[in-house]
Amino acid sequence: MAKSEVAFAPQEKLSRELGAFSVTMIGVGGMIGAGIFVLTGMAAGAAGPALILAFILNGVVTIFTAMTYAELGSCFHDAGGGYLWTKEALPQPNGFISGWMSWFAHMVACSLYSLGFGAYFGHMLSEMKVSLFGLQGVALAKVLAVIAIVIFSYINIRGTKETGLAANLVASVKVFLLLLFIAFGVSKIAGEPVSLKHFVPFMPMGWSGVFIAMGLTFIAYQGYEIIAQCSEEVKNPRKNIPRAIFWAIVIVVPIYILIAFVSIAGIEAEGMPTWKFLGLKKEIAVVEAARHFMPYGGFIILVGGLFSTLSALNATIYSSSRVSFAMGRDRALPHALGRVSHKSKTPQWAIFISSIFIAIMAISLPIEDVASACNIMFLLLFLLVNISLINLRKNRPELDRGYIMPWFPIMPLLGISSQMFLAIYMFNFSRIAWYVGGAWIISGIVFYYLYASQREKEFKASLIVYAEKELAPKGYNIMVALDKPEEVNPLMTIANAIAEARQANLTLLGVVELPEQTPISQGKSFVEEKKRLLQIADKQAKAPVSSLIRVAHHIPEAIIDTVKENEIDLTILGWKGYSQTRYRFMGTVLDSVVKYAPSDIAVLRLREIKALKSIFLPTAGGPHSRLAAEIASFIARNTQATLTAGIVVDPALSPEQRTKQMEWVDKTFEDVDLGEVKLDKKAIEASSVLVGIIQESSKHDLVIIGSSNEPIWRRLFFGTIPKIVAKQSPTSVMMVKKYEGAILSWFKKFLAG
Numbered sequence: 001m002a003k004s005e006v007a008f009a010p011q012e013k014l015s016r017e018l019g020a021f022s023v024t025m026i027g028v029g030g031m032i033g034a035g036i037f038v039l040t041g042m043a044a045g046a047a048g049p050a051l052i053l054a055f056i057l058n059g060v061v062t063i064f065t066a067m068t069y070a071e072l073g074s075c076f077h078d079a080g081g082g083y084l085w086t087k088e089a090l091p092q093p094n095g096f097i098s099g100w101m102s103w104f105a106h107m108v109a110c111s112l113y114s115l116g117f118g119a120y121f122g123h124m125l126s127e128m129k130v131s132l133f134g135l136q137g138v139a140l141a142k143v144l145a146v147i148a149i150v151i152f153s154y155i156n157i158r159g160t161k162e163t164g165l166a167a168n169l170v171a172s173v174k175v176f177l178l179l180l181f182i183a184f185g186v187s188k189i190a191g192e193p194v195s196l197k198h199f200v201p202f203m204p205m206g207w208s209g210v211f212i213a214m215g216l217t218f219i220a221y222q223g224y225e226i227i228a229q230c231s232e233e234v235k236n237p238r239k240n241i242p243r244a245i246f247w248a249i250v251i252v253v254p255i256y257i258l259i260a261f262v263s264i265a266g267i268e269a270e271g272m273p274t275w276k277f278l279g280l281k282k283e284i285a286v287v288e289a290a291r292h293f294m295p296y297g298g299f300i301i302l303v304g305g306l307f308s309t310l311s312a313l314n315a316t317i318y319s320s321s322r323v324s325f326a327m328g329r330d331r332a333l334p335h336a337l338g339r340v341s342h343k344s345k346t347p348q349w350a351i352f353i354s355s356i357f358i359a360i361m362a363i364s365l366p367i368e369d370v371a372s373a374c375n376i377m378f379l380l381l382f383l384l385v386n387i388s389l390i391n392l393r394k395n396r397p398e399l400d401r402g403y404i405m406p407w408f409p410i411m412p413l414l415g416i417s418s419q420m421f422l423a424i425y426m427f428n429f430s431r432i433a434w435y436v437g438g439a440w441i442i443s444g445i446v447f448y449y450l451y452a453s454q455r456e457k458e459f460k461a462s463l464i465v466y467a468e469k470e471l472a473p474k475g476y477n478i479m480v481a482l483d484k485p486e487e488v489n490p491l492m493t494i495a496n497a498i499a500e501a502r503q504a505n506l507t508l509l510g511v512v513e514l515p516e517q518t519p520i521s522q523g524k525s526f527v528e529e530k531k532r533l534l535q536i537a538d539k540q541a542k543a544p545v546s547s548l549i550r551v552a553h554h555i556p557e558a559i560i561d562t563v564k565e566n567e568i569d570l571t572i573l574g575w576k577g578y579s580q581t582r583y584r585f586m587g588t589v590l591d592s593v594v595k596y597a598p599s600d601i602a603v604l605r606l607r608e609i610k611a612l613k614s615i616f617l618p619t620a621g622g623p624h625s626r627l628a629a630e631i632a633s634f635i636a637r638n639t640q641a642t643l644t645a646g647i648v649v650d651p652a653l654s655p656e657q658r659t660k661q662m663e664w665v666d667k668t669f670e671d672v673d674l675g676e677v678k679l680d681k682k683a684i685e686a687s688s689v690l691v692g693i694i695q696e697s698s699k700h701d702l703v704i705i706g707s708s709n710e711p712i713w714r715r716l717f718f719g720t721i722p723k724i725v726a727k728q729s730p731t732s733v734m735m736v737k738k739y740e741g742a743i744l745s746w747f748k749k750f751l752a753g
Contacts (some may be wrong), residue, residue, distance in 0.1 A: 045279020064415030074402030185262025372433030622704030
């Protein structure tokens with residue numbers, strides 16, 4: 001089949017129609033909902049007057065993760081939010097589970113908001129003595145909840161303009177009514193200073209009550225997740241996503257604190273402290289507080305509660321559908337969920353399916369335990385997102401960040417520790433919530449391995465479409481992955497030198513990458529260019545050689561499959577610099593290969609080499625430097641190049657200290673067979689290791705550097721120093737990483753992604 005005949009379907013995207021104000025109001029709508037109206041009474045009953053402290057501390061805790069969302073939301077502009085970031089930064093099934101948890105959390109939050117709306121509207125109808133189908137109490141609340149779900153699902157299916165307009169209107173009215181409530185409360189308190197007695201004792205339930213109240217109301221601070229979910233539909237998301245996140249927090253947190261303050265101080269309850277009275281009133285506590293100091297307060301706050309729960313309902317239907325849309329587009333969920341309507345340009349199936357689940361949960365689940373499970377899920381999701389930021393900062397320096405978090409990595413580490421603490425502490429309030437949440441996570445893991453992982457394998461599978469002079473994997477095996485013609489000569493020079501010294505076999509690999517929508521079987525039409533590339537390399541080979549071409553949807557998996565199937569001992573790849581492809585090692589498709597391939601790795605950062613006459617090896621010891629020394633000696637021996645090994649030293653060191661430092665060079669070359677190669681050992685004086693290596697590199701034709709001995713969470717594949725050297729050095733740089741074995745590699749994959 002000719003290239004032009006291959007079926008191709010472009011990736012589906014959402015249109016950008018939301019401005020900064022609209023997306024801020026979506027976030028505000030997601031924050032000011034059940035958390036302040038429905039859960040304030042329960043939280044007051046748990047913490048007492050220290051509810052104010054709980055709101056303040058939650059505001060502090062949420063800042064840590066809000067900064068994370070602001071940074072990641074400013075550089076990733078696809079629907080999916082935390083799910084996509086975790087999927088990008090951490091190995092599976094972490095990405096899938098984060099999406100699974102996020103989808104569940106938003107759907108359960110949505111059912112909570114719909115029930116809050118049903119309770120408030122039902123209470124209003126009772127106050128007005130209006131009967132609806134003869135229903136009352138819980139039954140009436142559930143029917144009204146389902147009606148609200150249907151209406152706002154339709155609004156979301158209609159399109160983002162309707163969604164944004166609805167969010168602006170509902171959130172604006174709600175904020176106005178709450179400010180009115182606060183104004184009347186403050187006015188009464190100012191006229192009756194004795195009302196401050198309601199804050200004594202301030203912490204009747206101790207810190208335990210404060211932590212439970214924080215866990216109960218944390219859902220009220222998750223609006224920045226909703227803001228991130230709609231990044232694909234926001235105008236200029238690089239700037240507007242961070243702005244919307246911080247604007248939403250600035251609007252919401254003071255409102256929460258003031259509502260808690262006036263609710264406790266502004267009322268008198270006969271025979272009991274006001275916080276106990278609020279706790280007994282539960283979801284209508286704020287309504288009862290308004291009756292005490294605000295003209296028509298009960299009715300007005302009922303209206304505010306209706307607007308609040310409706311706006312939160314609208315926002316969470318929006319965000320839950322975007323998570324399932326992103327997962328459907330990635331084939332983690334059925335692909336129908338990842339389709340966009342040609343008419344409305346919205347993911348209508350994702351909205352429809354999410355809304356069905358939301359309605360089922362609203363009808364069947366108890367509100368207190370649902371709220372707790374929802375909070376636990378968000379806490380765990382945010383924890384994963386903070387871990388993802390740490391990894392992406394180290395692994396993806398090339399990302400165009402519109403906002404950069406200060407005090408890194410202290411802020412995300414504080415977010416991780418505080419969120420883990422609150423999630424675990426919620427076990428003291430609702431064991432059922434933990435059981436439900438745990439069951440959902442376990443079901444997600446089962447679903448991943450039974451369905452999603454299989455779909456993932458289908459789209460990551462590769463097909464060998466060309467193989468020539470295939471060799472049995474005996475002895476030492478070297479694989480050269482070739483992509484561009486200009487890489488052939490330098491990579492084959494290096495491969496030949498190592499193969500001669502090791503008496504090794506060579507495997508030449510070319511990979512044809514297809515869009516996910518194009519069947520692998522159609523790849524046979526695209527192999528000619530790669531075949532010519534491998535034939536050129538084959539002519540330069542000076543060792544037994546085999547060649548093969550694979551067709552794949554994902555290049556890293558094709559390379560890793562070849563390493564495993566051919567029992568490769570050393571994989572040699574080229575790197576031309578930063579790019580914007582999906583799989584990145586410092587911006588290229590090599591990211592996953594370097595981290596997960598079960599072989600030694602050598603990556604050449606290619607600059608122009610007219611003649612290879614001088615090789616420089618910086619070292620500070622370690623197994624990676626030992627492998628780099630071996631490779632450097634092989635290349636020097638084969639090309640008659642000079643070899644200089646150096647270590648950077650502080651100019652202020654004494655002669656004795658300098659001699660001690662130079663011992664690392666001797667240790668690096670212990671048992672390395674140099675043959676006729678003359679080794680020049682050198683102490684390089686410089687203010688820093690990086691400065692010294694880069695300055696010295698300019699005097700040589702090739703730098704060979706091993707993975708740095710940095711902590712495991714920083715040395716995710718080559719480490720910080722080799723990456724910066726490869727980026728900034730004017731000379732070609734080869735970075736070498738020794739395979740550390742299956743156990744350590746698996747541990748690093750699990751820990752760091």
